[in-house]
Amino acid sequence: MSAGVSTGAQLLDRIAANGVVGAGGAGFPTHVKLASRADCIILNAAECEPLLHKDKEILWHYPEQVLAGLTRASELVGAKEIVVGIKGKYAEVIDRLGPMVPPKGRIVPLSDTYPAGDEFILVYDVTGKIIPPGKIPPAVSCVVINVETAWNIGADTPVTEKFLTVAGAVRSPVTLRVPIGITVAEAVGLAGGATVANARALIGGVMMGQLASPDEPITKTCGGVIVLDAGHTVIRRYEAPWKTIARIGASACDQCSFCTEFCPRYLLGHPIEPHKTMRSLCFVESREPAVIGSQFCCECNLCTMMACPEDLDPKSVCVHGKRQLAAAGREWEAEAHPYRAELQLNNRRIPTSRLIVKLGLARFKNEGPLLDRRYEPERVILPLKQHAGAPARPVVVDGTQLEKGDVVAQPEDGALGAAIHASIAGTCRVTEDRVIITGS
Numbered sequence: 001m002s003a004g005v006s007t008g009a010q011l012l013d014r015i016a017a018n019g020v021v022g023a024g025g026a027g028f029p030t031h032v033k034l035a036s037r038a039d040c041i042i043l044n045a046a047e048c049e050p051l052l053h054k055d056k057e058i059l060w061h062y063p064e065q066v067l068a069g070l071t072r073a074s075e076l077v078g079a080k081e082i083v084v085g086i087k088g089k090y091a092e093v094i095d096r097l098g099p100m101v102p103p104k105g106r107i108v109p110l111s112d113t114y115p116a117g118d119e120f121i122l123v124y125d126v127t128g129k130i131i132p133p134g135k136i137p138p139a140v141s142c143v144v145i146n147v148e149t150a151w152n153i154g155a156d157t158p159v160t161e162k163f164l165t166v167a168g169a170v171r172s173p174v175t176l177r178v179p180i181g182i183t184v185a186e187a188v189g190l191a192g193g194a195t196v197a198n199a200r201a202l203i204g205g206v207m208m209g210q211l212a213s214p215d216e217p218i219t220k221t222c223g224g225v226i227v228l229d230a231g232h233t234v235i236r237r238y239e240a241p242w243k244t245i246a247r248i249g250a251s252a253c254d255q256c257s258f259c260t261e262f263c264p265r266y267l268l269g270h271p272i273e274p275h276k277t278m279r280s281l282c283f284v285e286s287r288e289p290a291v292i293g294s295q296f297c298c299e300c301n302l303c304t305m306m307a308c309p310e311d312l313d314p315k316s317v318c319v320h321g322k323r324q325l326a327a328a329g330r331e332w333e334a335e336a337h338p339y340r341a342e343l344q345l346n347n348r349r350i351p352t353s354r355l356i357v358k359l360g361l362a363r364f365k366n367e368g369p370l371l372d373r374r375y376e377p378e379r380v381i382l383p384l385k386q387h388a389g390a391p392a393r394p395v396v397v398d399g400t401q402l403e404k405g406d407v408v409a410q411p412e413d414g415a416l417g418a419a420i421h422a423s424i425a426g427t428c429r430v431t432e433d434r435v436i437i438t439g440s
């Protein structure tokens with residue numbers, strides 16, 4: 001091996017040492033994902049959450065770095081084919097990428113629908129293959145990586161920064177590139193601040209996000225912050241307690257099955273029918289749904305936010321059922337149930353524009369240009385769990401002086417996880433679940 005050329009094992013070690021994880025979802029450690037073998041690697045640039053723009057902005061501003069990371073990833077998994085899946089409406093980005101795509105690569109323009117970025121839908125749209133229920137893309141010889149993940153592989157340095165779009169009820173919707181560990185309030189401030197008095201924030205997006213307090217840190221997996229008024233329907237839905245959801249669901253569900261008819265996993269032929277999970281609320285006094293298909297819910301929220309004419313929350317019922325099934329150790333037996341895509345799959349894709357209207361987001365600017373200004377916070381908060389797997393173990397103590405990029409936490413030996421690095425220089429304080437760095 002000549003100097004400057006890395007073996008696959010060395011490259012995987014560097015990706016692990018740099019703490020690269022899936023930047024657009026659960027934060028699966030990238031060095032583990034890229035240890036798979038696959039014929040096809042797909043760059044997931046679908047970005048279907050309403051009002052988010054960060055993947056498109058990264059691709060526009062840093063196409064070489066993203067494609068360099070994607071090419072390295074393709075070599076690691078032994079892919080014969082590289083695919084960039086991006087919405088066809090981003091014609092300028094596609095034109096820019098076109099001449100740079102490697103010889104074994106192609107760009108697949110995707111529909112502007114939700115959830116185009118769901119891995120199962122993306123793999124189906126690109127290859128025509130259906131990932132079996134409960135499996136992951138390598139089951140059909142595919143690996144899917146997020147745009148920012150590819151950017152991080154291309155950077156080949158410790159992951160200390162995060163791209164995210166801040167949108168909704170803010171003065172200037174924007175995509176930021178900021179140190180990991182700044183707070184939600186700081187991110188909203190960089191977008192000009194909230195335009196409503198009783199602002200609430202959703203981390204990750206309107207459809208698949210989570211309510212976040214202003215002092216919550218931005219982590220490696222946060223793709224966006226959406227600000228809405230506390231009285232907004234979407235916020236009220238996220239705040240509804242489980243007991244209310246279950247009680248109203250049991251009495252008001254008319255079993256129209258619209259939730260099932262819209263469910264993207266059902267339409268792929270997976271054995272999930274949310275209306276049956278809703279029905280189960282009536283059968284058990286405890287209101288604990290346990291219909292076996294619930295475990296295949298991808299939590300896209302389409303059934304709740306778009307389909308249900310009664311404004312019920314089948315998604316939360318399925319998620320609750322999924323947890324019940326996991327706790328009971330109940331699993332679906334794949335061989336017993338053949339699957340195939342429903343003929344209606346293409347007719348039932350939900351245009352993002354319709355979703356935006358239905359969610360009451362049409363009054364917000366649907367844009368997020370990358371802010372070309374670096375932000376230097378006085379303090380960052382680095383949770384020890386920003387990835388799938390076990391929390392990382394701190395390798396620093398109170399008072400340790402750190403430079404940007406120094407390791408602050410590592411996965412326990414043999415545990416699934418990712419390294420965490422200082423995103424600013426400063427002095428650290430270590431708590432049970434986080435490392436806090438105050439700038440020097």
Ligand code: SF4
Nearest residue numbers: 253255256257259308
């Ligand atoms: S769409 Fe709503 S009312 Fe219809 S079956 Fe599903 S949960 Fe019940």
Ligand code: SF4
Nearest residue numbers: 263297298300301303
């Ligand atoms: S959230 Fe609803 S529509 Fe989405 S996968 Fe789950 S059951 Fe299906």
